[in-house]
Amino acid sequence: MALLPIIVAPDPRLKIRAEPVEQVDDELRLILDDMLETMYEAPGIGLAGPQVGVLKRLIVVDVRDDGEEDGKANPYRMANPEIIDVSEEDRVHDEGCLSFPDQYAEVERPDAICVRYLDEQNVSRELRADGLLATCIQHEIDHLDGILFVDHITALKRKMILRKLTKIKKQAERELA
Ligand code: NI
Numbered sequence: 001m002a003l004l005p006i007i008v009a010p011d012p013r014l015k016i017r018a019e020p021v022e023q024v025d026d027e028l029r030l031i032l033d034d035m036l037e038t039m040y041e042a043p044g045i046g047l048a049g050p051q052v053g054v055l056k057r058l059i060v061v062d063v064r065d066d067g068e069e070d071g072k073a074n075p076y077r078m079a080n081p082e083i084i085d086v087s088e089e090d091r092v093h094d095e096g097c098l099s100f101p102d103q104y105a106e107v108e109r110p111d112a113i114c115v116r117y118l119d120e121q122n123v124s125r126e127l128r129a130d131g132l133l134a135t136c137i138q139h140e141i142d143h144l145d146g147i148l149f150v151d152h153i154t155a156l157k158r159k160m161i162l163r164k165l166t167k168i169k170k171q172a173e174r175e176l177a
Helices: 026-041 131-144 155-176
Strands: 046-048 058-061 076-086 090-097 100-110 112-118 124-130
Touching: 026 046, 026 058, 026 076, 046 131, 058 131, 076 131, 090 131, 100 131, 100 155, 112 131, 124 131
Parallel strands: none
Antiparallel strands: 046 058, 058 076, 076 112, 090 100, 112 124
């Protein structure tokens, strides 16, 4: 297994729509494992292919049992995830993203979803999720369509966050030079 470099915003590669996979084979299983390892190491609770330069519809999530930080690991590896049902009730969560280090903003999304996907054995599955797991899956699927959590907040707040990240990136570049 290997750790993959995570792309930090602003970066045009995060705005590209990812392609569906034909089937989950050994090569994709390896990528999914690397994505999970990268996510745990970060640490984070979700990661999408485009964040590590893989333009395929692959996501990994693990919000742990009951969404408790010290809960038992409960990883999902999903290919071609597709939301097929959402609840009428919404849920607001203070979201972060591994591509937006230390930046958070409240985003409102459906509280419960049903998602259809191919698992790591290439078996089609449906999962009903609510709460943090539902929020996380929706956030990761957005990445596959080039949509970032800051696209759900006001333009002003988005500009502030992106300006901050640009500043941090420039500073890092200067320190390397
Ligand atoms: Ni994210």
